Amino acid sequence: MLPLVTKNLGFKVNGAILINDLSMTLDADGVSVVMGPNGAGKSVLLRLLHGLMEPTSGTIRWAGQAPDEWLRRRQAMMFQRPILLRRSVRANMDFALRQRARGNQREKIDALLGHVGLKDLAERPARRLSGGEQQRLALARALALEPEVLFMDEPAASLDPASTVTIETVVRELKESGTKVVFVTHDVAQARRIADDIVFLHRGRLLEQSDAVTFFEQPSSSEARQYLDGKIII
C-alpha cells in the first residue's frame, strides 16, 4: 500500500486553513512520528490520510492509488479521544472483529483484552472505563483488525508508565511484522524511543520531515527547535 505520497495537500473549514500545501512521502518501513504544537493540524492530517475527510485541495496516493474504502479497510486508526460504542468492553471488541470476519471470536477477544490488561473489565460498560482503560481498549480494538497501516493519535496520553512501555513494545513489534505505524505524540522522550522518522507540523504546514536522529539532534527549523525546548511557538 505504501509509499504514501501527498501533493500540495490542503484542508479548509469555514475559511480557516487547517492544512496548508503539504507535500510529503511516507515510506513502508519505519515508524513515522508526527509532532507539532497543539492545533498544528496533526489530527486533521491523520484523518485526511486515513480518508475520513476529503482534502479541499491536493492529492493523496497510496502506492499511486487514490484512497478508497478498500484501502481504508486495510488500515486502522486510534483516535485522540477514543470513540467507544455504548456497549460493554467485550461488545466493543466483538463489533470491530465482526467487521472483518464472521463467527464467534471469544478467544481472540479474551487474548487481546488480556494483552492490554482489561480482561477483568470485559463486561463493564466501555464508556465507564477510566481514561487510560479507554485508550487501552482502543488499542486492543485496533490491533484486532491486524491492519497494514496503523494511525495512532496520542495513544499513550493517558496511559500509566507500564502501559506506556507496553504500547511502545507493541509499536516495535508491529514495525517488525511489517505494519506501518504513524504515531502522534507530544512526549519527546517517547518519540526518541520509537521514531524512525519525524514529520513536524506547524500551523498546518509541514516544516520538517527528516529521520529521527537528525530531527532531535539538529532540527532545521527554529520552530522545531523551540518546540523541543518547550518554548511557546503557536
Place this chain on the structure above:
Amino acid sequence: MLPLVTKNLGFKVNGAILINDLSMTLDADGVSVVMGPNGAGKSVLLRLLHGLMEPTSGTIRWAGQAPDEWLRRRQAMMFQRPILLRRSVRANMDFALRQRARGNQREKIDALLGHVGLKDLAERPARRLSGGEQQRLALARALALEPEVLFMDEPAASLDPASTVTIETVVRELKESGTKVVFVTHDVAQARRIADDIVFLHRGRLLEQSDAVTFFEQPSSSEARQYLDGKIII
C-alpha cells in the same frame, strides 16, 4: 477550607469497589499529586473529594465541615476529558464566569484566552478544538473561577511541551498565591517537578502518602516502585 480529611472512604458501583477504605489528610500548603496505575481510582477519588459523587461509606471533611454546595463553589475541577458546552470558546468562558459574577467580562475573558494561547480561536466552536486546545480552554475556564482549591485531572496529557511548561508555571503560581492544587498525572518527571506530596493509589486503596522527595527516592510500597519503573502492576 483545608485541611481535607477523609476517613475510611469507600465507593462502590454495582458491587465493584472503586475506592476502598481510604483515610488521608491533605494540608493547605503544597501541591498534592495523585498517582497510580490506570483504573486505580484517581479520577473517582477527585470526584468524591470535589463532591460530585456521594461516597458509599466513610467521611470527607473540609476543615471539619462536610462537603456542600458552598464549599464546592470555592473549588474548581479540570476533568480528565474536558466537558465543553456546545458553544464557542468565548461563550464557554462567559458561561463559567457568569456563575460567579454578573456583567460583561469581555476583557477578563480575552486576557485568560490570551494566557492559554487561544485568543485567535475565541469564536470557534469549542468542541471542534484540537485535543490540546480543549485542555487549554478547560484550564482558562478553571482559572477564571479563582478557586481556593483546584483539582486537575491529567491536565497536561494532550499538551505540547510549551503548554506543559505553561501549566506547570501556572501550578507554581497558584501554589504561591495560596491555592491548593490537587494534580493527577502519569508523567513521573512532571510529578517530580511540581509535587510537594504524593498520594499513591492502587486498586482503589491508598498505598502511600508521603512527601515527594521520599516517594521518588524511596517509595515504601513495592507497587509504587514498580509503577515508577514502568512495570505492569495492575
Place this chain on the structure above:
Amino acid sequence: MQDFAESFAIAFTLVVQLDPDLMEIVGLSLKVSLSAVAVSALIGLPLGAALGMARFPGRSVFIVLVNALMGMPPVVVGLLVYLMLSNAGPFGWMRLLYSPGAMIIAQTILITPIIAALTRDIVERLHEEYADYFRSLGVSSAGCLGALLWDARYSLLTVGLAGFGRAIAEVGAVMIVGGNIDHLTRVMTTAIALETSKGDLALALALGVILLALALTVNASVMLLRGTAVRTAYA
C-alpha cells in the same frame, strides 16, 4: 381514482384563487396551532428539561405519566375542556367556549405532554454529558435548565415540529370546544371533517392537500431559519 386527480385540481384552484373563505380558515388554523405550540413549549420545555435533569424519588413514575399522557385522545381533551368552559362548568363565566381561545387551550393540553416527554429524553442525554461540570461549577437549577435547553435547541426544534404537526392535524378536540362554527372557529381539519361528512371527498382531500402544503411550508421555514442559525452559530 378520479377523486385524486379531481382533488388536486380543486386544491390548485382554491389556492390560486386565494379563496377568501379558505384564507380565513388557513389563517385560523395557523393562529390556533402556532399559539398552542408556543404555549406548550413554554410549559413543556422547562417541564421536560426539569424531568430530564433532576433526580428525585418518584421521578420514573412522573416520566411514565408524562409519556402516557402523549396517548391522551383529542376527544377526551376536548370533552374535559368543554366541561370546564361550558356555561355549566367552573370556568363558564369566561365565555371562552366556541372561541379560538378554547381551541388553543385544548391543543395546548394535548401537545404539552408530547413536548415534555420528548424534551425529557433529549435533555437527559445532554445532561449526562454536562452534569459533572455543572455540579462542579455550582450552576443553579434554573441555570442548568436554561443551558441545557439552549444547547439542545436544534433537537428541540424537531420536537416543536412534532408538536406542531399534532396540533395542526388534530380535529377531535377543536371540533368539540370550537364547534366548527363557520367564520368563527372553523379550521382546516374541521372543514375537512365537514366535507367528508357531506360526502364531498374530493373537496375534503383538496383541503387535506392544502393542509399538508401548509405543514410543509412551516417546516421548511423552520429548517431554513435553523440552517442560517447553524451557519452563524455552532453544532
Place this chain on the structure above:
Amino acid sequence: MQDFAESFAIAFTLVVQLDPDLMEIVGLSLKVSLSAVAVSALIGLPLGAALGMARFPGRSVFIVLVNALMGMPPVVVGLLVYLMLSNAGPFGWMRLLYSPGAMIIAQTILITPIIAALTRDIVERLHEEYADYFRSLGVSSAGCLGALLWDARYSLLTVGLAGFGRAIAEVGAVMIVGGNIDHLTRVMTTAIALETSKGDLALALALGVILLALALTVNASVMLLRGTAVRTAYA
C-alpha cells in the same frame, strides 16, 4: 361538574365488571395500535436512521418532508386509505375496508413519519459521535444502521411511545376506514366519539379515563422492561 365524579364512578364500574363489550373494544384498540406501531417502527426506524446518517444531495428536502408529514391530518389519511380500499378503489378487491386491517394501515401511515422524524434526529446526533469510527472500520451502511439503532434504543423507546400515543389516541382515520362498527371495528376512541355525539359525556369521559389507564399501563410496562434491560445492559 358532576359529570366528572360520575364518569370516574362509571369508569370504575366498567373496569371491575370486566364488561365484555368494553374488553372487546379495549382488545381491538390495543391490537390495532400496537400492530401499527410495530409496522411503523419496522419502516420508520430504518428510514429515520438512514436519513440521520446518510449525506446525499436533497437530504434536507427529504427531512423537511418527513417532518411535515408529522402534520398529516388523520382524517386525510383516513380518506386516502378509504379511497384506496373502497370497492371503487384500486385495492377494493382486497376487501379490507371496515376491517381492523384497514385501521392498521391507516394508523401506520399516520405514525410512520413521526417515528422516522424523531429517529432521524436521535440517530443523527449519535452518528456525529460514531461516524469517524465507523468510516475508519469500514462498517457497511446496513451495519451502521443496525449499530446506531441498537445503541440509541432507549431513546427510540420514547419515540415508539410517542408513536403509540398518537395511534391509540387517534380517531379521525380509524373512524373513516374502520367505520366504528360495533363488534367489528369499534375501538376506544371511536366509542368515545360516539358517546360524545350521543351526549353521554359521562360515559365518554369514563371511556377516556380507561383509555388513559391503558396508555399508562403500556408505558409503565415498557419502562419496567427498559429498567430491567438497563440493569442487565449498559447506558
Place this chain on the structure above:
Amino acid sequence: AADDDSIILQSTTSTLNSGLYDFLLPEFTAKTGITVNVVAVGTGQAIKNAVNGDGDVLLVHAKPAEEKFVADGFGVERFDVMYNDFIVVGLPSDPAGLREAKTATDALTRIAKADALFASRGDNSGTHKKEMSLWKSAGIDPTTASGEWYRETGSGMGATLNAAVGMGAYTMTDRATWISFKNKGDYIIVLEGDDALFNQYGITLVNPQKHPHVNVKAGQAFIDWILSDEGQAKIAAYTLDGQQLFFPNAGTK
C-alpha cells in the same frame, strides 16, 4: 362569542350538511344584524350542550327528546319548523328486493331475512331512534346480528353513508342529507314514501331562567323569523338539483 348580536344555534349535522343554513342565515343576518353561529353535532350532543347552556337556540329532529328538554325546564317552548322524510338507499342490484316492499316494516323484514348488509347510525340520533322504532314494529331485534349483517357505525349521517357506500350496505337516511350528499357512488333510493318515515324538525329557545346569559332577544328574533311566513317561504325555496329538501310546517305545533 358573548356578543349581543350573535347567537349560538345547537343543531344537527344533517341540517348543516344539507346547506340549508348557508341559504337561510345570510338573509336573516342582513335583515336583523344578528349572526347565527351554528354548532352542528349529533342530536344527543346538541341537546346535552343546550342543557349545559352552551347555546341559545336548539334546532333538532328528535321530538320526544326535545319535549323532555322543555319539560325539564331547559327549554322555553318547542315549535315545529319543518319536516322531510327518511328514505332507505342501497345498491341498484337491491339484493334484498326492497323496491318491492310496500312498507318500511316490510322492507326491514326483507333485509333481515336476506342477511343483507345494513348500516345503522347506532348513535341514538333522531335518525337512529326512528330506525329502531321501525325495527321494533317489524318485530326484529337487529342488534343480535351486530357486527354481522347489521353494522352499527356509531357516527353521523354522512359518515354512515360513506360507510354504507364503501361496503355495499343498505342504510336509512333523511332525504336532505341524501340529496346533498356527494359520495353516492351508484346508490339509489330503494324505499320511500311510507308515512312511517316522516321526519319532523323543531326549534326551542334555551331557558334563560336556567341560563341567565342566554341571548333571549336575538334568539327569540331568530325563532320568530324562522316561524314567520318569510322564514317558512325561504325554507320552502331551498332546493338542490331541483329538489326541495325541507317542507315548512310551522304552526302545526
